[in-house]
Amino acid sequence: MRTYMGIDVGSVSTDVVLIDDDNNVIASAYIRTAGQPIKAVQEGLRLISREKPPEAKVYAVGSTGSARELAAAIVGADVVKNEITAHAVASSTLVPGVQTIIEIGGQDSKIIILRNGVVSDFAMNTVCAAGTGSFLDQQAARLGIPINEFGKIALKSKNSVRIAGRCSVFAESDMIHKQQMGHKMEDLLAGLCEALVRNYLNNVGKGKQILPPVAFQGGVAANEGMKKALEKALGMEVIIPKDYCLMGAIGAAMLARKQERENGQTNFRGFDVTDINYQVTSFECTKCPNLCEIICISIGENDICRWGGRCERWQISGEK
Amino acid sequence: MKISFPRMGNSYIGFKHLCEGLGFEVVVPPSLTQKTITYGARYSPEFACMPFKVLTGTYVEVLEKGADVIISSGGIGPCRAGFYGVLHEKILKDIGYDFKFIVVDPPMANLKDFYNNVLFLKPRNLKWGSFLKKVRTAWKMLTALDGLDMLVAQRRAYELKKGDTQKAFETAVSYIDSAETYKEVVEAETEGRKLIERVPCDETRKPLRVGIVGEIYVVIEPFMNMDIERRLGEMGVITHRSIYVTTYVRHTIWDRKAEDYIKDAARPYLKQMVGGHGINSVGETVLYGKDNYDGVVQLAPFTCIPEIVARSILPKVSRDYDIPVLTLHIDEQTGETGVQTRLEAFLDLLREKQKVLGECS
């Protein structure tokens, strides 16, 4: 069986998927990045190799996410793409006719506007954690609510509380205030969902023409309260694709498949990379007052990838 | 045709009477609420200043209520406010509202435009004499409202029972609102003043005196500044603020001397006009310092450019005149608790200073 691998390394989570020629997800893995993207990618590959059927062979690999270059360097990717393009490719294939993609992840959020299947406009969050999932995580933790129950409780609310504040610090003080006034938990949680939606629409979604069908994806889409709050604010139905939290990785895999069909070969180093010992070292470059923190990834004596510099002094291209 | 305009303190009463007197149907701008801010933040650029956002919100609210003409003020820069009109119109039309937007620039900026705007407001069959009479009555109304405002700022600090002065003030404002003719406005003002002066007081108190400077909209509109004058007044402070609607109009249009006086005071620190009320904030702080006020509160909308310039210069003025300055940033996150805490701490500081000075002398 021909399969294609997609890797999405974000700041919060790392997703790895294997898809076939008909876009079926053959295997998938979700790992917390926890500040160690290399380990996360290796762990992801290990899980995939265990889960996949033995006859599945990887024909190409694509990477995306904020650490896409790094993932590409250690796995040997054929395509390295930014997450906007990756998400757009996946959704436009899996959600027919989609015109708006709302993606809310842990520390990033984005909106992608498509017309006739092509990206026509997009935006990503600018101000701190405004309109991202970390906002809910922090508040849930403060209220002592497990994040996976958050949505269910919020759904019970009949009368949400208005919680003001652009970023979590301000929202937190307002929330504490409302809590002390004796509002019900479900109303507070629904209020938090609405605050996040409001912040998302004011920051990321500002000025964008949101037309249906709307796809809602990213980790936060797991929260039913968020779906309800979004539908309320937009006044239209919101579709959550089946693999809502893997869309970036699926998009990367699709792009890899396209590439493979064009040139028929792959740079994939094989599943053995899980056993390679990559060393990560860092040093401060003192060649100029910028004092960049340079990070090197190496196997034994060979540096395979370096980044962190503002100039080109330390660059080695990820491909080679 | 339904006319509406922005809300700024109690001035809407004067504008409402003028428009109604001229035979227009008026959509009274609703008092500012969280809803106004929600609309404003949704449609305005993220780094537009707070007054811009609140105006966007107000416009959406009055358009929803059926207004089809909006009148607002313009300006000649370099503060962004002078350009608000153009951008508001573009944003609101992009949302899909259809309306006529009239931006009144000061007459010296464009006399012809000003004249055309006046012509638009003056019904054809109304004689110029009667038109001017109506304008005069509205102006009297505005000055009366500002006069009451100045009076309560002086009186609150002495009241025996917290909140009495405010109640009297609100009744006095309603007197003025119900007046129709020039004569009635004068009577209403006299009655209103009496009412406020009759509030039981302890005249032996020695209240602190605090000057309030900053950007016009947040200084004038109580919702924007968390009702700072009332708050300070009820904490036993006499406040004096630098800008009222009528003094602003007077200073910009015919009484340039008063304005020059403030600018001269600012000159050692800031030589250049920086738009908005930047130079005024510096100059007025100097003047409050010379007048031996106990402190100054600067009200600055978040991202307000002229006030940022002023803010970076005020510490020097504060040192030179030994007058403490507290800067309060106003934006959609400003919470009541935050403002209250800062004001309380500031007053503690002023009282300590007063005590030390008292012991020295």
Place this chain on the structure above:
Amino acid sequence: MSQVIVGFPTTLTYYLHYPMWKVFFSELGCKVETSPMTNKKILDEGVKETVTDACVPIKLYHGHAVALKDKVDYLFIPRMVNVDSDKNITFCPKFLGLPDMIKASIPNLPKIISPSLDRKSGHYYLYKACREIGRQLEKPASLIFRAYRRAVSIQKKFEKIMVQNKLNPVEGIDYLFNSGSCSERPDADLNIAVLGYPYQIYDPYISANLMSWLENHKVRTWTMEMVDYSQLQKYSGKLKKKLFWHFSNKVVWACYHYLDQPHIDGIIHVTAFSCGPDAMVDKLVELECKQRNFPFLSLMIDEQTGEGGVTTRLEAFTDMIRYRREQQG
């Protein structure tokens, strides 16, 4: 007597007037010392010295002033008031108050030279400013006049070569003082107008290498300096009211200009975090592009901007244009 050293911060007006002032001061017999290109240290110093809610360019200016202050006899901080024929067009209030802000916030400054460039003061406003500087430096009138003439002529040449050879100010300054020629442009399949204030776009540190990223990814960049000012001014009637700020008008007019050029594939507006005028400009440019269904990217830059965020957006934007083209072609 040793040569007098005049410090010129490599930011703000550097990209507008450096050739003129460089020649003027050199002709007066002074040495012009520029601060190094923006680096981390300069930014950190600037952030430290400035009120927190000031915009990045103002913070940078403070940083550059700090970098120069102990190395020079004079610090040159011109007060930009009005350089347009329209007397209502001025500069952002922070520019207007800049010398005062610097004086109020940085301790132990050298002597400051801060002439006002104010066209409202008369037709020979530039000469007046030069004379003021010359007198402050105690130079004879004849020398000042000659220096002024040379300064004006090089400034004209600077503006002309940028338009003729489609150079940006950094390339223009290099052309004038170093190479005397234009370097070869790499191959490109996209033409993108990059609009925004020169002191952000051309400062590689603060713009996270935006321009070189584009050049390295087969994009030819077009900026507002490449268009003759009189050409830009043709668009001044497009808005009911002109903006009050020189650079902002140029950005908006350049947007209209490039929207009318068939070879341009997209527009990027580079805006500083919490820049006041840009809150207006960005919305205007966005609405105009939206109306014409033209690819538009607003790129916000602040002191914490990492290259990652910028390149992701640039990649996505260029992908978008190329895919669109594939679909249409």
